[in-house]
Amino acid sequence: MQLLPYARLVIFACLPLLFLSTLIDVAILLIGIPVAIYLIRVKQTFFHYLGVVILLCAVNQLIAHAALTTMTLWSERPIVAVVTVSEVQPLMGRMKLALQQVNGQLQFPVYEAWIYQEEIHAYCPGQRWLMELALRPVHSLLNEGGYDRQRNALAKDTLFSGKILSKTPITTQCSFRYQLEQLFQKNSASSPWQGLSRALVFGLRDGISPSVNQLFRETGTGHLMAISGMHIGLVFLLVSRTISLVQPLLPIALARPLVAEIGGWIASGFYCYLSGGQPSAMRAIFALTCWLIAKRHAINFSGFQVLLLCIAGLLLINPLMILSDSLWLSALAVLALLLWYRWFPLPPKYQQRKRYALIRLLHLQIGIMLLLLPVQVFFFNGTSLTALGANLVAIPIISLGALPLSLLLMLPWPILLSRGLLGIHDAMYQLLFDALTLQRGGWYALTTAPLFVCGVWGGLLFIRFYWWRQFPLSLGTILLTVISWRTQPSDIVWRVDMLDVGHGLAVIISQGKEGVIYDTGNRWQEGDAGERIITPWLQSQQIVPITAIISHRHSDHIGGLESLQKVWPNLSVKTAFPYPGALPCQRGEQWQWKALTFRVLLPEKMETAGKNNDSCVLYISDGKHHLLLTGDIEKKAEQRLVELEKSGLPVSWLQVPHHGSRTSSTSLFLRKFNADVALASVARYNAWRLPATPIVKRYYDHGIFWMDTAQAGQISIRVRTHQVELLQLRDQISPRWYHQWFGVKPDYG
DSSP states (O other): OTHHHHHHHHHHHHTHHHHOSSOOOHHHHHHHHHHHHHHHTSSSHHHHHHHHHHHHHHHHHHHHHHHHHHHHHHHHSOEEEEEEEEEEEGGGTEEEEEEEEETTEEOSSOOEEEEEOTTGGGOOTTOEEEEEEEEEEOOOOOOTTSOOHHHHHHHHTEEEEEEEEEEEEEEOOOOHHHHHHHHHHHHTTTOTTHHHHHHHHHOOOTTSOHHHHHHHHHHTOGGGGSOOHHHHHHHHHHHHHHHHHHGGGSOGGGOSHHHHHHHHHHHHHHHHHHTTSOHHHHHHHHHHHHHHHHHHTTOOOOHHHHHHHHHHHHHHHOGGGGGOHHHHHHHHHHHHHHHHHHHSOOOGGGTTOGGGHHHHHHHHHHHHHHHTHHHHHHHHSEEETTHHHHHHHHHHHIIIIIHHHHHHTTSOOOHHHHHHHHHHHHHHHHHHHHHHHTTOSOEEEOOOHHHHIIIIIHHHHHHHTTHHHHOHHHHHHHHHHHHTOOOOOOOEEEEEEEOOOSSSOOEEEEETTEEEEEOOOOBOSSOBHIIIIIHHHHHHHTOEEEEEEEOOSOHHHHTTHHHHHHHOTTOEEEESSOOTTOEEOOTTOEEEETTEEEEEEEOSSSSOOOOGGGOOEEEEEOSSOEEEEOTTOOHHHHHHHHHHTTTOOOOSEEEOGGGGOTTSOOHHHHHHTOOSEEEEOOOTTOTTOOSOHHHHHHHHHTTOEEEEHHHHSSEEEEEESSOEEEEEIIIIISOOGGGSOOSOOOOOO
């Protein structure tokens, strides 16, 4: 088929968007377009395909340039926009707006923005408003092993957050989907599982508690609560089979297989509409449509070719979708299933009969578990050891029970029938959670994805193609090599990593595979920095924390401690304020940890109130390089520290006190501890507008180089045997065009 080579070229042309550190200049792209058109007209196949790739690459990068330019222009000053409310999350106090017309101009593509509003209950999906908006570009906390919000926001065209300055209603009527959601919530109001069913039907996950999400993660069943190809395919199958069963009762004109397929397709499309058009559901309905068209017109496409065409079609519509983790997970999951059923099929007698349904499900789950194990390790830094058993129980319950019942609860039933359906619905979920609870605690952190790729996928290839018979000596050699694999010893003597935790502080000092944590970031409405940032980072770096030193009791410094203690129960804690089981942090204490000497400079008292000026100030040195950690000390504590350390201390790297607030970083303090580099942990969009511009200027005036996590992301100092590296995640560790600072950078004078 002529389409297939072009589908491959479409995918290939999108791949540079994953790896480029900066986009190619617009002028060069515009020059490349006529060159590409000329090559396309050449009859030689190579030059024709080369022209297609150049043209697609140029168009893709122009689309990326347009997104970046739009973020800058719309965030410089307030905009006037005609918007449609696409999603409302009352529990999160936010809603999503589709910006259809901005400053009088229709928009394509239509970008979206999250708006945080106190009067969130006054809005509903489907309403159209004329609004004056103050927008700001999406900004991600960037750490190794962490969630990349900027990349995924670009993939979903959700580029902004902001607030409403003024508004005028155009259409106040809510969407049909919202009305169905309200009916569903009314029918399921007494159910403790309402949030789960709401996520299953409408794709709205804000009603699922963190503890339930954690259970799904530990048992490897979280994918069942995210509307995907499995759910779309299940609705198609249920509806088309139901229509097939009643077709003998219908007129002859309606008793054709095509009618059942169209009915299933319409039902699947409606379910996609109910999900709010989530990308995963849209991809699934697109794939289903391609498959039905190919089947209808007797086009002989294999499963691999259908997958190829679907991915290419999606990327042709939106090239930035290549940045989506969910696209890669969906594509790899489908590819894994296709390979599994082609290379490791069940014997024919097990493939059809109903009595072997459990065997077929077990075969499916084993295939998914084995082939997607390296993918799980790469994306999630671990896998669930109980996923096989949990999914064997959960998939039938969700597919045949919870999902159909949840969909039925959207309809206006008589009260007795509604209560009966809800009772069965609750019993299904109770059965599910009883089964999952027995298998919780199965999550196992892993970080060596390349090793798992070689081990799992390589092993399956050896089994499938019988290479173990043909090349036994080679196989034995490879196994011995893998078993005795040792990475080259690192020349990093010790390292300091200031993690990007937003407003808060988390610094990790590590030697080898052990680390000491200084402060644990903030705590939020759902989750904390320990769970979401520090733990994934430690696991990705294969570092085990042995001690957590908490500077003071404010939540932006102690917020993640409990989560860390759940993962590492033997983690010792040092504080300058009362905390259960904590060791004291008081001036005069000093200890040696391998190559590093730790000294506590403040506070002077054993137990304090844990306020800013009570922060545990720590001085860490290897004799040549010196780190001063100050917590949130202010002017008073700074002056006292200067008095106590009259002769001064050499400082290579200074953690900026109190996030660069005007209350700290006095000139006397900076002169006394004249650091080479200042490291500040700040959030880009914080309520206190930190760091204060005069403070940053003061550091520069004293000849101290300034770095902050808002601009740099994670900041890493690596003390090697013969050199020291000072690295920023945005510019050095992971330099990608989608990691740059979106919008206008701050000017500190």
